[in-house]
Amino acid sequence: MAVKVGVAGYGVIGQRLADGVSLQKDMELVGVADVAPTLSIRALVERGMPYDLYCAVPGKEKDLEAAGVPVSGSFDDLLGKVDIMLDATTAGVGAMNRKLYEKAGVKAIFQGGEKNDVADVFFHGYANYDKGLGADFLKLTSCNTTGLIRTVDCLDRCVGVEKAAITIIRRVADPGDYHRGLTNALKMDKAPNHQAVDLMTIMPHINATGLLVHTPVTHGHIITLVVTPKKDISVEEAIAQFKKHPRIRVVTTDEGFTGNASFFRYARDLGNNRSDMYEIGLWADTVVKSGRDIMFAINIPQESVTIPETMDGIRAACGMQKDGNDGVAKTNEYLGLGKWMTPQYMED
Amino acid sequence: MAVKVGVAGYGVIGQRLADGVSLQKDMELVGVADVAPTLSIRALVERGMPYDLYCAVPGKEKDLEAAGVPVSGSFDDLLGKVDIMLDATTAGVGAMNRKLYEKAGVKAIFQGGEKNDVADVFFHGYANYDKGLGADFLKLTSCNTTGLIRTVDCLDRCVGVEKAAITIIRRVADPGDYHRGLTNALKMDKAPNHQAVDLMTIMPHINATGLLVHTPVTHGHIITLVVTPKKDISVEEAIAQFKKHPRIRVVTTDEGFTGNASFFRYARDLGNNRSDMYEIGLWADTVVKSGRDIMFAINIPQESVTIPETMDGIRAACGMQKDGNDGVAKTNEYLGLGKWMTPQYMED
Amino acid sequence: MAVKVGVAGYGVIGQRLADGVSLQKDMELVGVADVAPTLSIRALVERGMPYDLYCAVPGKEKDLEAAGVPVSGSFDDLLGKVDIMLDATTAGVGAMNRKLYEKAGVKAIFQGGEKNDVADVFFHGYANYDKGLGADFLKLTSCNTTGLIRTVDCLDRCVGVEKAAITIIRRVADPGDYHRGLTNALKMDKAPNHQAVDLMTIMPHINATGLLVHTPVTHGHIITLVVTPKKDISVEEAIAQFKKHPRIRVVTTDEGFTGNASFFRYARDLGNNRSDMYEIGLWADTVVKSGRDIMFAINIPQESVTIPETMDGIRAACGMQKDGNDGVAKTNEYLGLGKWMTPQYMED
Amino acid sequence: MAVKVGVAGYGVIGQRLADGVSLQKDMELVGVADVAPTLSIRALVERGMPYDLYCAVPGKEKDLEAAGVPVSGSFDDLLGKVDIMLDATTAGVGAMNRKLYEKAGVKAIFQGGEKNDVADVFFHGYANYDKGLGADFLKLTSCNTTGLIRTVDCLDRCVGVEKAAITIIRRVADPGDYHRGLTNALKMDKAPNHQAVDLMTIMPHINATGLLVHTPVTHGHIITLVVTPKKDISVEEAIAQFKKHPRIRVVTTDEGFTGNASFFRYARDLGNNRSDMYEIGLWADTVVKSGRDIMFAINIPQESVTIPETMDGIRAACGMQKDGNDGVAKTNEYLGLGKWMTPQYMED
Structure with missing residues (x-):
């Protein structure tokens, strides 16, 4: 069964995390959360809402709807549907969100902008996959x-x-x-x-x-x-x-x-x-x-x-692959990494 | 029957002309021509050669093949298969190419970097479509x-x-x-x-x-x-x-x-x-x-x-649409222009 | 007798105002005021304090002295010695300083970053010199x-x-x-x-x-x-x-x-x-x-x-020249403006 | 008796070499050579020709004079008056100039843009002063x-x-x-x-x-x-x-x-x-x-x-100081280097 993933913050990193999750055949992107009709959100609308949008802060639905952005629910609604959140909010917000994740009983992976103590494990897919195995809160390297x-x-x-x-x-x-x-x-x-x-x-x-x-x-x-x-x-x-x-x-x-x-x-x-x-x-x-x-x-x-290593992090935290080599290999397969290693390239 | 189009010069503009032609359902992209294994050509290879590549200058095939680039033929070969060439070569080369186009009996559209006298008509899809009707050599505005x-x-x-x-x-x-x-x-x-x-x-x-x-x-x-x-x-x-x-x-x-x-x-x-x-x-x-x-x-x-107006230019030169309004409308349809004009946008 | 001038804020503009006043033979630069050992203040020290420095905010003397900056007195001390202040503080501070200038009975010229209502007259040496004549508070154009x-x-x-x-x-x-x-x-x-x-x-x-x-x-x-x-x-x-x-x-x-x-x-x-x-x-x-x-x-x-027009402003506000043409001419003379108008240049 | 110095090329480096030589009390700047009325030469004119200008290439006097630039003589004239030339011409020109210097019997120091073989010694005032002693042709490090x-x-x-x-x-x-x-x-x-x-x-x-x-x-x-x-x-x-x-x-x-x-x-x-x-x-x-x-x-x-080390090079090449420590000390004295080493700075 696919691991259910949500993304908090649909900015530069959040958009790419959502795209990355969409490519993992053993994961399901439940939706993304944001608060304002930014250019990225407007592009999501113009594309026909390939990802469901949840309103990250109560009361901000009006701003989104006034700009023609369909809202699928609240942040709590999103947390109720996922196994793990990828937090790509502005630095500092993640620390506050952690409490919401704990309360909702979902795991989370924070991005490099947060302080290290936001998470239990400071993670890199290749260098310390084992440390992330089963962990509830990971922070990715920057x-x-x-x-x-x-x-x-x-x-x-x-x-x-x-x-x-x-x-x-x-x-x-x-x-x-x-x-x-x-x-x-x-x-x-x-x-x-x-x-x-x-x-x-x-x-x-x-x-x-x-x-x-x-x-x-x-x-x-x-x-x-x-x-x-x-x-x-x-x-x-x-x-x-x-x-x-x-x-x-x-x-x-x-x-x-x-x-x-x-x-x-x-x-x-x-x-x-x-x-x-x-x-x-x-x-x-x-x-x-x-x-x-x-x-x-x-x-x-x-x-x-950081997108591949974040996918690795989901694999480790949710125990999808117990061995790091298997974990990164799955990520690489779904993201198409290494497929450019044609014989021609390798013989150079 | 689809108008057959070739592109000379697979640089910044040439790549986009090729993409643009590929989207026109009433045109066929026969191939693109270039001379060296540039990054753009290397990307074409890594993508699996969605466009056939012809060698624009005799003797340069070796450089291309040494870099692992498959070559489909010579520039003459390409000219023998097309109705019209889109010339996106370095400024100055187009003037020399015109002679080859005349000899091969193919029409051509030059980009804005060339001098005006490279062509018979200086063209803009909206402002003077009629002038381009049936012309053999057009130059696009910059x-x-x-x-x-x-x-x-x-x-x-x-x-x-x-x-x-x-x-x-x-x-x-x-x-x-x-x-x-x-x-x-x-x-x-x-x-x-x-x-x-x-x-x-x-x-x-x-x-x-x-x-x-x-x-x-x-x-x-x-x-x-x-x-x-x-x-x-x-x-x-x-x-x-x-x-x-x-x-x-x-x-x-x-x-x-x-x-x-x-x-x-x-x-x-x-x-x-x-x-x-x-x-x-x-x-x-x-x-x-x-x-x-x-x-x-x-x-x-x-x-x-300039890609849309170049598509307009093909339409005018090859007489695909006699009326400018029809010509630009076809280009717009195939390039998806105006589809973002949702009621929401229009009511602002 | 020379008009006595002080400068508040020894940043990009303040430094140049101080230099400009120093060149006016009918003005005397009493000193400059600032609050912190910025690079500009450090350069003033390394140059051997060609301008006396006053501490613009009570309590900041310690920071300056800790960095080896000699302080000649307080802002009030400076205001007590001048006829007019040139205020080149950060935008917004000038509005607060105006009250100090009023209390001390000194005129002031504010720079373009302040809001227009900081002053009674919005001034340009060439375009409306007359409006500045005798005014207490001028604001220069940006x-x-x-x-x-x-x-x-x-x-x-x-x-x-x-x-x-x-x-x-x-x-x-x-x-x-x-x-x-x-x-x-x-x-x-x-x-x-x-x-x-x-x-x-x-x-x-x-x-x-x-x-x-x-x-x-x-x-x-x-x-x-x-x-x-x-x-x-x-x-x-x-x-x-x-x-x-x-x-x-x-x-x-x-x-x-x-x-x-x-x-x-x-x-x-x-x-x-x-x-x-x-x-x-x-x-x-x-x-x-x-x-x-x-x-x-x-x-x-x-x-x-803006330095020349600020010098014009001092001339107008202090009534040094009643006629605008005379005022700007004096500024030009002392700043060496127009001296490059050699016959060679003029005949071009 | 002061060592007589000329500068070839009055560009970014040449201007600064001329200024540097002017500050050395045991050197005399005879003049600078250039070929065209560049902005730097125009500034020299506007300043009243503090340095005599020689025309570096026969036949170019007319261009200079047409722009109102007074010319003091030819490159040969300059070479006839100096002990040593500082060559700050465009990279590549120095190699050609070396022949003129040899013919005129003057020493020369080339800038870092030239190839190393333009000179006999590759020089740095602190690191290898001794190597430059009495040498006819030095090249400065870049x-x-x-x-x-x-x-x-x-x-x-x-x-x-x-x-x-x-x-x-x-x-x-x-x-x-x-x-x-x-x-x-x-x-x-x-x-x-x-x-x-x-x-x-x-x-x-x-x-x-x-x-x-x-x-x-x-x-x-x-x-x-x-x-x-x-x-x-x-x-x-x-x-x-x-x-x-x-x-x-x-x-x-x-x-x-x-x-x-x-x-x-x-x-x-x-x-x-x-x-x-x-x-x-x-x-x-x-x-x-x-x-x-x-x-x-x-x-x-x-x-x-590179100005200080070039001054060192003159000292070495012309044997003005036999000991490197003395040589660099003289340069430092005349350029005011180290005078900012106040007790305050040193105690930090």
């Missing part, structure tokens, strides 16, 4: 952490990782954002960045630190990693390992992946839903060594990168 | 001109237009471009801009001038127009006229259409192909008057806005 | 309005102006700003823009409207104006009139004034204080006509453009 | 390399440096540039970046690698370094060492140095010539450790950072 752990975990499984120094070149807004932005400036954060700290929480055997610089772009973060492996690994072997990972696309600048915006453009050219990409990009022609340290650059599609 | 003429023609049909002063706030690159760009600067062009001159070519009874400023953004031009109508028209009546136009979306900032990037985001949220929009946007809350002059702002989605 | 009025007033004095349609292409942040910004988006404001409304307040015989678009750049607004003169004026004659104005620099793109950032760069190359320019730029090669309407583009250096 | 070597050399003198992994977050254009730019994209370079390679050329005992990402901003590069010292050094001790360096400004985000643009703004507020800063910035609150590795972020003011 977009950057989710993506970079894919690569660190990949190397760790292969040769072991001792430490990592991480430089995050962060995109500052999403396409269509006006409420946050940066103009002709690079903004510096104090060290260490939370992603390095989070990496150590998820993978406690690794020592990590890092810096973060905000840049005035919208199409994906770029991260450089300096990873010290436990055993030496050649550039070629590292690239070969990355190529086998269904959530990492290994590319080169010569192919035309000139920068972060190329992944966005390629996703459009592929006809991907919302022009999204679930995979991170990893440039093979940035992999270099300095002594035993291995350095490389990756691209993080911030809007969609 | 993206800005195409979009702004929709509004000027709309007012002209209603109250007559005497003159227009046009300020184009131009996006300087497309998403994913690295070869052109502008950083923290607004670049000023000499006056008048070519769009004002082109408007007068297409609609010779109107006096027009204008300025153009380049801005460092990628998601759509914004244009302000100061239009002097022959007869007075109220703000409300003008808005009502614009709302009836299937290629103009009348929106407001209050709905969430905060700027040019909102249209792009809305197209993504709608699930539109490649996150595109064929309609221009027009902000109802920018329509103001100064004396009899009427001023307003529009948004031009530069990558896709 | 940067865009100040700059565009220079050109409209210039034409008005020459041939009379009937109406104007104004498109403001607004820079969204100043260099070094992080708290406001826009990334890859053009933001649209509802019409009409306040600058058109303000123009009509200052010059009530003119009918004006306009639109405003925010752009992600920092070096100066660009404005296009469509001006309907009462009497016909040729492009050449209009340019000649603009060239005679000491606060307008007439330039061309061919000289290298490629856009808004060129003025900033030129000011740096000139060795101007803080790389500022008091003059607006006007591109001679954007001046065009459509019927009798005349259209052209100007550049507004937002950080410094 | 802006990023110059700045980052200051920090690596600083640590190397203290505890020895074994290796470094460098992430360069590069500004893509200078303020006022229109011919190069990037819009809403981060551009990725293949690894390793040339700066890491250059570091190893200048300091052959260090192993280095690194990546470079281009960002759409104009006010200074940001670099993160992961440095492996030979001996352990604490964060506090490292900061203390950096604070003693006259060409490194140690700052914090809490003081208001929020990002790269803050340094530019601070230079404006300081009233610095052309709003420039010779020092690199180093954020004390980015210095962190991972194992023995020390990681930190610096800011590189690309337009002016």
Whole structure:
């Protein structure tokens, strides 16, 4: 029987979570909840309401209906129909929602913007699936952490990782954002960045630190990693390992992946839903060594990168697959991850 | 019998022309032509070659095949199978291609980047469909001109237009471009801009001038127009006229259409192909008057806005519909233009 | 005897007001007031305190002194020593400060960010100097309005102006700003823009409207104006009139004034204080006509453009010159405005 | 007797080299050479020709004179009067100019844009002054390399440096540039970046690698370094060492140095010539450790950072100071470097 899933917050992440759940053949998307006739909600209406909308806050139905948005019920109504909620509300709201989820007896997965203590387990599908097994409340790693752990975990499984120094070149807004932005400036954060700290929480055997610089772009973060492996690994072997990972696309600048915006453009050219990409990009022609340290650059599609690991989280929390390898494999199958690993790609 | 269409150049515009033709039930897309394994061509491969690819320049087959791109034949092969070519090659190449089209006895429509003398008729589906009837070589108006003429023609049909002063706030690159760009600067062009001159070519009874400023953004031009109508028209009546136009979306900032990037985001949220929009946007809350002059702002989605008028051009050149109203109506029907004109929208 | 001037708020505008007053040989800068050890205050310290600093809010002395900033006294101390205050505090604070100024019996000039009702007179040095004569509280026009009025007033004095349609292409942040910004988006404001409304307040015989678009750049607004003169004026004659104005620099793109950032760069190359320019730029090669309407583009250096008119305001409020022409001439002389009008420039 | 210096190319770097030489009391700026009436040359004219201008290419005098630019002679005339030329021409021209310098028997220093083989010695004032002693042709390290070597050399003198992994977050254009730019994209370079390679050329005992990402901003590069010292050094001790360096400004985000643009703004507020800063910035609150590795972020003011090291180069090449410590000390004295090291700053 399909696990019944609801989504709270139909914004940038919430929309993509709903889409992602819809693609999982062993899950059922019951509906999404929001409070106002935003552009995303208006698009839902223009599309003919493929997802049922529940009003997340009592009293807000009027605003929605005044804008011509059909409302299927209250937040309580939605909670009454689901096994698990994916909470993609504005940071801070999730902590309040947790009480409602507890009262209704439903599980929940919170997004990376919430504080860690909103949940019992801080989760990453590949790095600590077991910790999420049967848990009631998970918090996903943030977009950057989710993506970079894919690569660190990949190397760790292969040769072991001792430490990592991480430089995050962060995109500052999403396409269509006006409420946050940066103009002709690079903004510096104090060290260490939370992603390095989070990496150590998820993978406690690794020592990590890092810096973060905000840049005035919208199409994906770029991260450089300096990873010290436990055993030496050649550039070629590292690239070969990355190529086998269904959530990492290994590319080169010569192919035309000139920068972060190329992944966005390629996703459009592929006809991907919302022009999204679930995979991170990893440039093979940035992999270099300095002594035993291995350095490389990756691209993080911030809007969609956490969707696969959130699906993994549902699988773990609801016990759909007991083994992490099985869990991520199901997610990958339903999201079509790795299907681009054609022989041609693999032989490169 | 379906008109057979080929596309030369599978870049930003060429891809969208191919998609557009595919949606016209009375046309058949024979194939597309290009020369190198660009990202767009690589995406075509990853999608499983929904369109046949022909090699546009003899000798380049090897480069394509080395990158794993299946080639269906030469440019001559393609020309031998089509009634009309849509030429979306780099500016300047179209003029050379014209000779090949003449030799092969096929019609062609060139995009706005070419010089006007590449074609016999300078064309806009709404403003001068008749001129294109049966013509062998058409050149489409550029993206800005195409979009702004929709509004000027709309007012002209209603109250007559005497003159227009046009300020184009131009996006300087497309998403994913690295070869052109502008950083923290607004670049000023000499006056008048070519769009004002082109408007007068297409609609010779109107006096027009204008300025153009380049801005460092990628998601759509914004244009302000100061239009002097022959007869007075109220703000409300003008808005009502614009709302009836299937290629103009009348929106407001209050709905969430905060700027040019909102249209792009809305197209993504709608699930539109490649996150595109064929309609221009027009902000109802920018329509103001100064004396009899009427001023307003529009948004031009530069990558896709000329697709409908190019479909109109095929209809005119191939005589598929003798009457312009019928021609644009067919294009609108197949592209789904105007279907968002729900009663709810119309009553606003 | 020199008029004694104080400046409240040592931010982007306040610093430049202090510099401007320092250059007026018939004024004395008593000191500046601020509340926190901002970068600007730290620079004042590193420069050796060329201006005395007063603490604007009781209790904040400790913060300043903890950062090594010498404090010369309280806000009341400053008010006790001056004839007039230039209020360049954050928008909204000026309205509260007015009460302190009234109590202390000092005049004040507020900047454009305050609401109009903060002052008795809404002022522009060229367009309504007389209204400011002897007034206790003036509010300056904002940067865009100040700059565009220079050109409209210039034409008005020459041939009379009937109406104007104004498109403001607004820079969204100043260099070094992080708290406001826009990334890859053009933001649209509802019409009409306040600058058109303000123009009509200052010059009530003119009918004006306009639109405003925010752009992600920092070096100066660009404005296009469509001006309907009462009497016909040729492009050449209009340019000649603009060239005679000491606060307008007439330039061309061919000289290298490629856009808004060129003025900033030129000011740096000139060795101007803080790389500022008091003059607006006007591109001679954007001046065009459509019927009798005349259209052209100007550049507004937002950080410094209001300094001359504020100096004019001190002259008017304090009755230093009874005639507006004399008042602006004194300001121009002390700020060196028009000295670049060499024969070479004038003959162009 | 003062060493006589000429500057070839009066662009972004050439102007600043001329200014820098003017401040050295033991040097004489004979003149600058250029070919066209650029904005920078027009500014020189408006300033009253503080530097004599020589025409760099025969036949171009007419263009200059037509624009009202006084010409003091030919390039040969300039070469006949100088001991050493600073070549800041467009990349590639320097290699051709070298032949003219050899023929005229004058020494020359080339900027970082030229290929290394343009000169006999690849030079950095702090890291290899001795190599430049008496040399005829030096090439300066590029802006990023110059700045980052200051920090690596600083640590190397203290505890020895074994290796470094460098992430360069590069500004893509200078303020006022229109011919190069990037819009809403981060551009990725293949690894390793040339700066890491250059570091190893200048300091052959260090192993280095690194990546470079281009960002759409104009006010200074940001670099993160992961440095492996030979001996352990604490964060506090490292900061203390950096604070003693006259060409490194140690700052914090809490003081208001929020990002790269803050340094530019601070230079404006300081009233610095052309709003420039010779020092690199180093954020004390980015210095962190991972194992023995020390990681930190610096800011590189690309337009002016190489001026001090070029002055050092003149001193070395002309044998003005035989000892590197004396050489850099003289440069620092005349450029006012380190004078901001007030007790207050040093005690922080």
